[in-house]
Amino acid sequence: AVRLRPATGALITGGFWAGRRAVNRDVCVPEGWDRLHEAGNFHNLELAAARVTGDYVNDLPFLDSDLYKWLEAVAWTLDDPDLGSGPADQLLRRLAESTELLGAVQQEDGYLNSHFQVRFPGERFVQLPWGHELYCAGHLIQAAVALHRSTGEDGLLAIGRRVADLAVRAFGTGPGQVDGVCGHPEIETALVELYRETGERSYLDLAVYFVDRRGHGLLGDGRFGRHYWQDHTPVRDTLTAEGHSVRQLYLLAGVADVYVETGDATLLAAVERVWSEMVATKTYLTGGIGSHHRDEAFGDPYELPNERSYCETCAAIASIHLSWRMLMITGEAKYADLLERTLYNGFLAGLSLDGKRYIYANPLQVRDGHVASGDDGDYVRVPWFRCACCPPNVMRLLASLEHYVLLSDEGSLALHQFMTGTYSAEVAGGEARLAVTTDYPWDGAVRIRVEDGPDAPWTLALRVPGWAEGAGLTVNGTAVGGGALDGWWRVERSWAAGDEVLLTLPLEPRLTAADPRLDVDRGCVALERGPLVYCLEGVDHDGHRLDDLVLAADQPLVSAAEDGELGPVVVVRATGAVRGRPAAAWWPYGSAAAVAAPAAEPAALTAVPYFTWGNRAEGAMRVWVPSA
Amino acid sequence: AVRLRPATGALITGGFWAGRRAVNRDVCVPEGWDRLHEAGNFHNLELAAARVTGDYVNDLPFLDSDLYKWLEAVAWTLDDPDLGSGPADQLLRRLAESTELLGAVQQEDGYLNSHFQVRFPGERFVQLPWGHELYCAGHLIQAAVALHRSTGEDGLLAIGRRVADLAVRAFGTGPGQVDGVCGHPEIETALVELYRETGERSYLDLAVYFVDRRGHGLLGDGRFGRHYWQDHTPVRDTLTAEGHSVRQLYLLAGVADVYVETGDATLLAAVERVWSEMVATKTYLTGGIGSHHRDEAFGDPYELPNERSYCETCAAIASIHLSWRMLMITGEAKYADLLERTLYNGFLAGLSLDGKRYIYANPLQVRDGHVASGDDGDYVRVPWFRCACCPPNVMRLLASLEHYVLLSDEGSLALHQFMTGTYSAEVAGGEARLAVTTDYPWDGAVRIRVEDGPDAPWTLALRVPGWAEGAGLTVNGTAVGGGALDGWWRVERSWAAGDEVLLTLPLEPRLTAADPRLDVDRGCVALERGPLVYCLEGVDHDGHRLDDLVLAADQPLVSAAEDGELGPVVVVRATGAVRGRPAAAWWPYGSAAAVAAPAAEPAALTAVPYFTWGNRAEGAMRVWVPSA
Incomplete structure (x- = not known):
């Protein structure tokens, strides 16, 4: 069923991505250890192991998964040819320390979840809609598999297997079993990977069960409706990408994995259908997905607001995971095209150039006069989040990037x-x-x-x-x-x-337009060069409001290599204008004549790669620029 | 300081608004009584009066205010010349019953709030950011003032005065007083009205105090930041409309009222400034305001997404209240222009034609394929809401409409x-x-x-x-x-x-365009006729996706009076086309040629008044239409 197989060996040794991976290896991963301690992730596990006393930190139920994703990043980082022996030893010590702690937390029957062990000890597998127990288990398993593959180390794998074995016993339609699915998919793909790593068929069977049982309303309506957790319709009947973006794509990755191992063509057809619908009507130019802040969800078809693009960094990562799987399954280049676009733009913008700050939602436009409305890191990168799913997810993707070539x-x-x-x-x-x-x-x-x-x-x-x-x-x-x-x-x-x-590959800068159904991009162009989407930033435009700039689409675009604050980049210069203000005084609507802008002043526009935005100054930014 | 005074007498006796008011009088207000009982508002007050036992219904802290707004609607409805004696008697009985209940709930020192009396009896005036205690008090006072004005009845006024007297004693910077403001403005304008009604100066002084103390961080950051409750900057220094739209406008209405009574010109200047900024950069064509679902808030300047327009019905009402005050203060017609626009469009769409269903958020666009994401009545009118602020607010505005002429x-x-x-x-x-x-x-x-x-x-x-x-x-x-x-x-x-x-007044249909900074409306026109904004609905367009329709801006527009499912309306017919689908298969972005739509098929477009949308069928709708 699979057209293409993973490489047997891969090392990234230089060039653009070696630079980004060096930042990940030397800054993100080491600092991640400190952040996980400061944020309470280790404290919470120590509480669960009865090694410390105090309160559980943070009421989010999935803090353990931050550590698991970090451990997966460590596993892949140990394969980095440029990792020195000192840092390698440090990572191995931290890995051993973490594994020992997790072993101490794990209960006799395999259960391991600090949130439920400390806060809800009697409520195992009953808070399935929001509890993230199987989600956390999935990330633990993925870290264990990664570590086993990269180093042969099997201590964490043993812990992960015991977690999986418990899930195999606990879930199903048999007597005494819980018939349910997790509100956040993730366990599915992890179980298939664990099956591949161990040959234990029951893991695959459980993944099949979770895929089959989704879409039957087992999760209830929740706060955002059944679409939110893809429980509105059985996977095989799904026509459209819906609900929470990360949930949707983690699920589809698991469905693709189950297809690979079972050959169930109805599953493949569903993934192809949903991927196509998502890409044609619900994906930003950057490859980012998610149109709503409120429920971190896909919008309706063609609902892709630029200022309120959610484009969670984790959703970009999930999209890369899915496209990679579909590329292997089908051999179709479109999946690699989207993977590349998402990697260089929607994903890479999630990390600051210096590796010290992350962004959760990746907007395609920040208005002049933007006011933050109290989100963790809304429109600006910060060192860590209360809900810190993205940073260690960034780390594990960069650390494993050689597999995607x-x-x-x-x-x-x-x-x-x-x-x-x-x-x-x-x-x-x-x-x-x-x-x-x-x-x-x-x-x-x-x-x-x-x-x-x-x-x-x-x-x-x-x-x-x-x-x-x-x-x-x-x-x-x-x-x-x-x-x-x-x-x-x-x-x-x-x-x-x-x-x-x-x-x-010809890298002439080019102007890109959008399907006319994409209302928000009407009359605008975006600048692209090769795989990179570009953007305008206020800091490059002399105090003009970006809202007032237009781009002359009939004038030449000029690439220029620079090595300044952004490091080595190619910027693109364009000719444009600063638009005047319409005469209509108090009301911004009227006849075409009333709202027409008066004569514009010429202006030189400078576009920088989207992934570099917001590294020099806070301020306005936009990908789509009105064209004249 | 005031240029224009209210009329001494006003009766609406026929025409368009008499029809809408008849629905309010005969359907909304009587059914409101039933809804308030079903939703637990009376039960909660009976709990507080120790007349029943059971659990408090609904964890929102402001359920009492729903009743108060309904009582205000009853007060004004009693002035309706077409109210029959039977319905009048019924309203008077319900009014008496409600007043008696509120009197029984009210504590010796004047405190009256079922949520705090039942659920948090020891926590009076300590949950100011989210508790809505003074907000509820304000609505009680407004109902009491309305009733006193319309009927001379002073039972509710006595209750309201005791509430206000308690607030006068409790709040301030003196010893033992609470130095704070309510997270939701409303008490300010109510206190000024009570001062006008009673001549008691301490009410005005307290309103001044609340206006002065806002913007000093007394409310903390909350979940959405200080802008959310306009606590980010003192009122006199405010330059822009920010945060939760209803909070912002209720506050400004109170500030305008305080200006009228004190003559403090720095307050008037602030209201004029913020109103102008809001109208020029943050107001939809319908007069609706609020660009975010997540925090029910204004967006950044020119951030007016059509599918995600929040445009809460209550915010339209608040805008009408504010514009009316500014019209009286300044005599400037622009305030009446916005009032009219908001009344006929952003407000009136909030109620179904039959008066039985309400909508909370009033979108300017509903996409083909829209999926509800679990909101109370997201994009569709429903009989009532868990958070039922809008329905009784609609009732009190319609019932008092004669004052706005x-x-x-x-x-x-x-x-x-x-x-x-x-x-x-x-x-x-x-x-x-x-x-x-x-x-x-x-x-x-x-x-x-x-x-x-x-x-x-x-x-x-x-x-x-x-x-x-x-x-x-x-x-x-x-x-x-x-x-x-x-x-x-x-x-x-x-x-x-x-x-x-x-x-x-010439009522030729006209095409309206938007300031070029309004990115989402670029390349589109809206149809208007007189004060009415029009929209296209899927139900009128033969199963075509609205996303595919374009309007030929150079072709004539034709008005046609109809009297069908929508009742007597004038619809507008235009010439347009159904656009083909671009060749670009899987990816909706590319060169201008790649995304250009192929030849379009001619199509007849029918636009209906925006306030009538969604009364015949669920489905797509849009106000802004791409023009060709």
Whole structure:
């Protein structure tokens, strides 16, 4: 059922992402340990282990999962070729200390959840809608699997298995079992991964059960309706992406995983349907998803407000997880296109350039005169959150990023992301190894050197992003024709070590418009260059209100490499104007003549990559700019 | 300090508003009694009076205020000339029963609040941020004042005075007093009204104190920040409309009232400033306000999302209250213009045509495929709400509507709204009385007959709305020149009983555009006719998705009177098209060519008055329509 398999080896060794991963390794992950202590996550577990006294900190029920995601990040970071031995030793000590603590918290029958053990000791598996017990269990299992894969360490895996074994006994339709699902999906994909890691079939069966039982109203209406937790309709009948974005996408990732192991085509069809609906009508240009702050949810089709875009960083991560799974299942390049877009924009903006601050919701527009309305880090990055799901989620994705570059099938290696490093995969005849060198996304040249591989012919499949019109390809200096078909440029030949392939992706800045049904973007353009979405920031525009700027769509766009406050970036300069104010004095509506703006003053516009916004100053920002 | 005074007499006797008031009188108010019983409001008060046992119903702290607003509606309804004697007797019995109950609940020192008496008996005046104690007290006082004015009945007034006297003793900076303000303004305007009704100066002084003490952080940050309850800056320093919309406008109404009684010009300047900022940058075409569902708050300047417009019905009412006060204070017609717009659109849409259902938030757009996210009556009218602030607020405004028609000053009568009825006011030399006859807003002819008045010359000032270009005026059949100046057409002469004035307001349908800074309305037009905003509904468009419709701005608009499911209305027909779907398959963004819609099919568009939307069927609706 699966078209493409994960690489057998992958190391990111340089270039853009090595820089971001260095920040993650040297700043985010080490500081995460401190933040988790300050925020009470360890204190709460120590309470549950009866090692300290005091009050449980924070009434959110899923604090344990912050630690689990951090542990998963540690697991993958231990694979980082540039991790020094001192930091590695420190991580291993912290890992051992955490594992020991979790072992002490875990009850005899495998139960492990500090929130319920401390605050609701008698209420195991009864607060399913909001309790996040299985969600937390899922993240524990994912961390355990990651650690086992990266280091072979099985202490955490044993703890995770005991948690899973308890869930297998506790949930189901048999006598004495709880017939229910968790209000926040996550356990499904974790159970499939644990099945893969251990071969224990009951884990897969439980994942199937959770997928099957969702959509039958077991969770009740809750505060936001059944759509919120995707309990409004059975998975196989679902037509549209609904409700809480992270819940929807974690669920779909689990459904895709269950499909892979069971071959149940009705599940695949549902995921394809919902993904398509989501992407066509409910996804921002940045790949971000979620249109409502109130319920962190998808909006209606084409409801994508820019100032109130929610675009939770965790939802971007969930989208990447899902697209990656669907890419492997189908081999369709569109999934890799969305993955790339989300990675460079909707996801990456979630972390400050220095790695010290995170943002929860990623707006596509911040108005001049914005007033924060009391959210944790609303429109500005902060060191941590009361609800700190995003920071360790960022860490685990960056730490595991090398897995998202190369896939393979019987006869081909499929390079779907462009990151400097070495990647190997099985093809018929043996393992092939590639070395990739690129300054992407700043430069469009991607050099691929065949390091090793079987003698028999195999195909090198290079993804050509949808925006890359006019891409070129040479093999050992000779141009190759044919071009990309359905997003893949495939070259089949007998490869020899030392063969050099050069993929050239045109990185001219471009103006992008939106489907006319996207009301909020009407009459606007966005600037893009390669995989990057750009934005205007107030700080680059001389005190003008961004609300007053327009972009001249018929004037040239100029790329300029800079290395200033934002580090090495390519900015894009455009010609525009500062619009005057309409004559209509007190009321902003009227005849076309009454609200027409008077003559505009020319202005030079500077656009910076969206992922860098808000790193220099607080202030206005916008991705979509009125065009003239 | 006040330019215009309230009329001395006013009766609405026919036409459009008599119809809406009949529904209020015959359906809303009588059914309100039943709803208040079903929802537990009476039960809670009976609990507080120790007449029943059981649990307090609903954990919202302001349920008493629902009853108070209903009592205020009853007070004004008793003035309705078309109220029959049977219904009048029933209202008087219910009024007496309610007053007796409130008297039984009231404690010896005047305290009266069922929520705190039953649920938090020891916590009087300590939960000021969220407790709504003074808010409830304010609504009680307003009901008492209304009843005293309309009937002379003083039983409720005595109860209200005891509540106010307690507040006077309890609040202030003296020893043993609480130095604080209520998280929800309302008491300020009530205290000024009570001062006017009783002459007791301490009520006014307390109102001044509450206005002065706001903006000093006494309420803390709360969940949504200090802006939420306008505690971020002292009233006199406020530049912008911020936070919870109803709180902001109730506060400003109180500030305006305090200005009227104290002449403190710094207060007037603040209200004028904030009103102007709100209207220019934070008000929807319908007069609705509030851009966020999450905190029911104003957004940033120009942040007016159509699908997520909050536009709480109560906020429209608050806006009407404020504009009316500012109209009296300044005499400026713009306040009457906004009042009218809000009354016919943002307010009136809050009630179903049959008077049986209410809506809390009034969207300007409902998408095809809209999914409710668990709100009380999100995007659809329902009989009542868990948080039922809006229904009795609708009732009290409709019941008191005759007060919002005519004002006067020394030398003139100012007719600022056009409703069939009789209105009288004092001018120099005596009382003048007018009889107004009109089919407005369906027809633009407003006939004003002078019924009586002093012999000396006085001025009849007729408001000419900003949209009414080409208005005409005759006196006894003879055209009068001059036209409107600053929104008023003033005719000074010696009037005789029987003089007939005919104001003709052109009601051609018109296309309205928005200030270019209003991103969400870019490239769209709205249909308006007279004071009415129009909208498209899915039910009128043959199963086409409204997302696919465009309006041909260069084609004629045709008005058509109908009397079908919507009752007597004028609909507007326009020429438009159904847009094709762009070729771009899976991703809704791309080059202008990629997202351009293919050829459109012609379509006939039918627009209905916004206030009638959602009365025939659930489905899509939009006010702003893309124009081609």
